[in-house]
Amino acid sequence: PEASGSISYSSSSKGLLDDVRHLLHRFGVHCTSRWRTARCQTGEFEAGELYITGDSLVTFAERIGIPGKQEQMDVCLAAFKRDCSWSNADFLPPCTWDLIDSERERLGWTWYKVGKEVYGCKRPNVGQYLRSAITRHRLSRFAEAMDSDSLREVLNQDVVWDRVVSVEDAGVEDTYDIEVPGTHNFVADGFVVHNSSLSMVQSATEYIERGKTSLIISLEMDGFKMANRWDAAMAGFKYKALKFMNMRDDDYELWARFAERAFEARFERDVLVVDDIQRCTAERIFTEVERWRPDFFIVDTVDEIHAPAYLKSHWEKQDYAARELKSVCRATKKPGIGVAQAGRAAEEDGATLGNMAGSITIARKADLVVGLHATPAMKRSNKLELRMLKNRDGEGDGLAYEYYRDPASLTLRPWLPSDAAPPPPSAVT
Known part of the structure; x- marks a missing residue:
């Protein structure tokens, strides 16, 4: 503890500092780090320091503390409370x-x-x-x-923001697809990781129900895996069962029924998937839309659109991506859907403009923002909550609807309480 109102911890081991930082994050304590050259009798070496300031200083004192250093901690907290404006790193x-x-x-x-x-x-x-x-x-x-x-x-969100200092190429390595029930996201090395299958369901619905041709520009998932997830989502069985070939007889029946319906509803043009774009730019999206001329196109996800190097902060890159995506829609005269992921707060609060991961600028540029949310209990009942978060040219902002996914007809119907009569087929939307 220091009289200047901060706590620091030093080590020459980067791995140890990373582990300590992750442990502190688990307690809600956020810290910054820096590296410097230190000297000793044997020579010079690189040493790292973790600094705890701001409100995290109070959290550290209340939840962790330093045995035998209570007096120094009191001096440190007193210095912070005298002038907390400069020391807030949040x-x-x-x-x-x-x-x-x-x-x-x-x-x-x-x-x-x-x-x-x-x-x-x-x-x-x-x-x-x-x-x-x-x-x-x-x-x-x-x-x-x-x-x-x-x-x-x-x-009230528990997300901490920080500027990306640099991006370094780590080469080609094996990666693993991890799926977490419920929130479908997890923390990997301090980053929240999430995959989305919304675009596949949208494309399947438009193709089967209305004969519309969609172009999916997938920046996260290859086409083969997308097709498998598409089948699982539309047929009504778990993708994990298909992935590990652990399907039940009922799953095969659902899959066969979906395949038959898709075959009967086939059209001259099919769903188009582009999954091999590296460093995707708005110009490349424009080129693909002009090349294939779909009825509408989907970019999954907006976060992965490449922005110019002079844009340093995350929000500037997101603002650029949303603005350029809208310009593609205007130039091609084609509706565009940008998929953006929700933050962890959506697990309890559902989808809102405030917990949209990335940047609020995405919602500001969009004409229509729809949030989808389903708790584990809702998924077991084939229910899905849809929220109209923004409608620039109409009404309905803030309205929430619950839909029931009927495995028999592979459609979404307005959900009704159990004591009400089931909705007629004409209610399908």
């Missing part, structure tokens, strides 16, 4: 200002009024900070002044 990305801007428009405030309400007369010109990161502590002042549930939702 920054949210600059795109958070987009959400603040949306709340400002909702209230009909000018930026000058926002500054007056948040800071009084001290700093009325808030607009000059729109491209800088914002601390969670400062965002809480905006949330209270504007009485915004959306901002409070961002504050």
Whole structure:
């Protein structure tokens, strides 16, 4: 503990520092690291340091502490409480200002009024900070002044943001496909990893029900695996059963019924999948859409669209990807669907604009934003929640619907309570 209001830990082992950092994260303690050259009697060596500051300092003192160092801890906490503004390392990305801007428009405030309400007369010109990161502590002042549930939702998330310093090529190695029931995401080396099959279900529905030709630009999954997931999702059995050839007789019947229906509904044009694009750019998406001329196209996922090197922060890259994807739609006059993944908060809260992983700028650029969510219990009942999160040209923002996936007809029907009559076939949507 230091009188400056921070705690540090040093080691020459990078592996040990990484392990300590991961353990601290499990306790809700977030830290920063740096490397420097240290000297000893035998020469120089590289040493790393972990620094704990801000609100994580209080969390560390309450949940972990340092045996035999209570007096130093008290001095450190006192220094932090005297001036906590400079030591807060919990920054949210600059795109958070987009959400603040949306709340400002909702209230009909000018930026000058926002500054007056948040800071009084001290700093009325808030607009000059729109491209800088914002601390969670400062965002809480905006949330209270504007009485915004959306901002409070961002504050309560347990996601910590950090700038990507560099990306290095690690070569070609074997990778493994891991699937987690329920949330379908997991933490790998500190990163939240998630795969999405939404685009496949959308394409299958449009092809079978309406004869529409879709172009899927898959930046995460190869076409063969996509076809298997497609069959499992539409037929109503678990993909894992197909993957490990552990299917039941009922699964084979569902699969055969789906295959027969797909064969009967075949059209001159089929679902198109492009899965071999490296460093996918908006120009390449435009080229593929112009080449195949589908009825609509899907990009899975928007996060993987390559952005120019001069864009450093994550939110700037996401803003660029969303803007360029919309320009492709305008240039080709084709509807485009961008798949974006939800954050871990969606496990409890469902899909919202606030817990959309990546950046709120994706939602700001889109004309229509639909969130899909299903808990493990809902999946066992073949239920799915659909939320209309944004509709630029119509009504329905904030409305939530529950749908029932009928394995017999392979369609989605509005879900009704168990004591109500089943929906007629005409209710299929």
